Amino acid sequence: MSKFSLVYFLLWILFQILVEVNCQSPPFKPSVSYFHTATLLDNKLYILGGRDSSDNLVEKEFFFLDVSIPFNTQSLLWQDLSSINTLPPHNAAASVKDNTKNDTLFLYGGVTSDQTMALVYTFNSSWSIPNIAGVNPIRKNSLTGIDHDGKIYLWGGASYDGTFKNDMLILDTINLSWGTGSSVNAPTPRDLYGATLLPNNNIVYLGGINDVTATFSQDLIIDKGNALTLNEVYIYNTINDSWSTQITSGNIPSNRAGFSTVLGLDGNRMIIYGGIFNNPPGYIDATLYVLDLTNFNWYVPKITGNIPKTRAYHKANVIGKYMVISFGKGYDKSVESDVLLLDISNNEEYIWTTTFELSVPNNTISKPNSSSSQLSNNNSTLTRIIAIVGSLFGSILLSFGSFLL
Ligand SMILES: *[C@@H]1O[C@H](CO)[C@@H](O)[C@H](O)[C@H]1NC(C)=O
Ligand SMILES: *[C@@H]1O[C@H](CO)[C@@H](O)[C@H](O)[C@H]1NC(C)=O
Ligand SMILES: *[C@@H]1O[C@H](CO)[C@@H](O)[C@H](O)[C@H]1NC(C)=O
Ligand SMILES: *[C@@H]1O[C@H](CO)[C@@H](O)[C@H](O)[C@H]1NC(C)=O
Ligand SMILES: *[C@@H]1O[C@H](CO)[C@@H](O)[C@H](O)[C@H]1NC(C)=O
Ligand SMILES: *[C@@H]1O[C@H](CO)[C@@H](O)[C@H](O)[C@H]1NC(C)=O
Numbered sequence: 001m002s003k004f005s006l007v008y009f010l011l012w013i014l015f016q017i018l019v020e021v022n023c024q025s026p027p028f029k030p031s032v033s034y035f036h037t038a039t040l041l042d043n044k045l046y047i048l049g050g051r052d053s054s055d056n057l058v059e060k061e062f063f064f065l066d067v068s069i070p071f072n073t074q075s076l077l078w079q080d081l082s083s084i085n086t087l088p089p090h091n092a093a094a095s096v097k098d099n100t101k102n103d104t105l106f107l108y109g110g111v112t113s114d115q116t117m118a119l120v121y122t123f124n125s126s127w128s129i130p131n132i133a134g135v136n137p138i139r140k141n142s143l144t145g146i147d148h149d150g151k152i153y154l155w156g157g158a159s160y161d162g163t164f165k166n167d168m169l170i171l172d173t174i175n176l177s178w179g180t181g182s183s184v185n186a187p188t189p190r191d192l193y194g195a196t197l198l199p200n201n202n203i204v205y206l207g208g209i210n211d212v213t214a215t216f217s218q219d220l221i222i223d224k225g226n227a228l229t230l231n232e233v234y235i236y237n238t239i240n241d242s243w244s245t246q247i248t249s250g251n252i253p254s255n256r257a258g259f260s261t262v263l264g265l266d267g268n269r270m271i272i273y274g275g276i277f278n279n280p281p282g283y284i285d286a287t288l289y290v291l292d293l294t295n296f297n298w299y300v301p302k303i304t305g306n307i308p309k310t311r312a313y314h315k316a317n318v319i320g321k322y323m324v325i326s327f328g329k330g331y332d333k334s335v336e337s338d339v340l341l342l343d344i345s346n347n348e349e350y351i352w353t354t355t356f357e358l359s360v361p362n363n364t365i366s367k368p369n370s371s372s373s374q375l376s377n378n379n380s381t382l383t384r385i386i387a388i389v390g391s392l393f394g395s396i397l398l399s400f401g402s403f404l405l
Contacts, residue, residue, distance in 0.1 A: 028080035037095035038315035073337035088114030094145035134178035142191035164189035194261035209257035250297035260316030305352030321345035
């Protein structure tokens, strides 16, 4: 092989790579900013509804991110499903995956100006309106749905006229009927609170807001009005339908609303992120706090990596070893990714990262016999590109080797 043919060969390879990459349709660019729903179903993170950066309801947007393959938050390959979205524009709905069959997304409530919007929709491969027995409840918004053992718990939130609620609405997803839970000792009415299901069948509720006059600055600091305290949390026992209150201690976050909460991977702690928050004199917000569920002590965890701008009205899902934060108010879309990744696999040190890797449990890691056998059982676009680049790189090395010889 002469030097020239090697150069041509390399150019040809570059050309092939460019052709392969360009053949992909351009990635979908979402306009949604906040008050959307983010639901993990069958290794896809579905995003629906919400408002754009100009505070208008997004019209038809519905899309997902495939999380069965690695990705980088700097180049997200959103897949557009807007053409199959039959729902009216809305925001601040509650959305959960049913946890009995794990194949259906339930969407409840939300704010809409379209009177034809149903109270509940389901999605598996298409949207439908389920027939639900029992007394038809009111439409609530700005609440969190918790799915547990065939029931979706829809506590609190606000009604369309701006009244704050503290009723426990329960949707049975197996026989499709409405029910209610206890309001005895329930927290005071509020919306935009945090809620997380614990391994012991309890749901922890905390924070939120009940002040319609509250406003906040660009930095998400509440400059008028007040959010609710996090120095106590409210526990709903799904087994015996009862409420209790737990006083918290330690490094208690300031009053806040519109933050996200997830359960730590060990089930012993709750991680909260962002939100609009009160800024009392001398207070320095840490944005990310952890509540130790064994003693209800708050602490600020050690975090490394590039600290992103804080967000409110976003969503957070635990996917693999990551807390995956999607969209929100407070960041510049042209500078930061719509998705933030916090690696929460090590409680001694959480890490902000931009690369999503598939987490494989230790005991199933085995040395692959050959790299090609590993790649062949995944036909996704990204892996295909990697495979092509990889094999081409292999052939470059081979030809380069023979060239040297
Ligand atoms: C649904 O997922 C949960 C965990 O997310 C699992 O415990 C349960 O077995 C799954 N159910 C089915 C029917 O796959
Ligand atoms: C999806 O929903 C439709 C309508 O509710 C139902 O007929 C179908 O069986 C569901 N598919 C799956 C995979 O559950
Ligand atoms: C549905 O199940 C609940 C219990 O989970 C029960 O109270 C209710 O009566 C059932 N409704 C129907 C219509 O079968
Ligand atoms: C519900 O169960 C919890 C935990 O087992 C218990 O502490 C509580 O007293 C029970 N509440 C009622 C009303 O039975
Ligand atoms: C997985 O490996 C890490 C270190 O490589 C170890 O600290 C951890 O305990 C292991 N986890 C399990 C479940 O074996
Ligand atoms: C890898 O090789 C071992 C023996 O060398 C064999 O038993 C095993 O089935 C192979 N695994 C795969 C995925 O080919």
